[in-house]
Amino acid sequence: MRLIGLALGLLLGALAQAGEAPGEALYRQHCQACHGAGR
Numbered sequence: 001m002r003l004i005g006l007a008l009g010l011l012l013g014a015l016a017q018a019g020e021a022p023g024e025a026l027y028r029q030h031c032q033a034c035h036g037a038g039r
Contacts, residue, residue, distance in 0.1 A: 005030075 012029040 009030060
């Protein structure tokens, strides 16, 4: 599980750098991945 999250985080981080701030994109994607877009 943790490895999958780590790989996704790195991948999303690399993709996010093209558009928005990497940290913010990573944060949002991480929350959606773990909490199923909770809100």
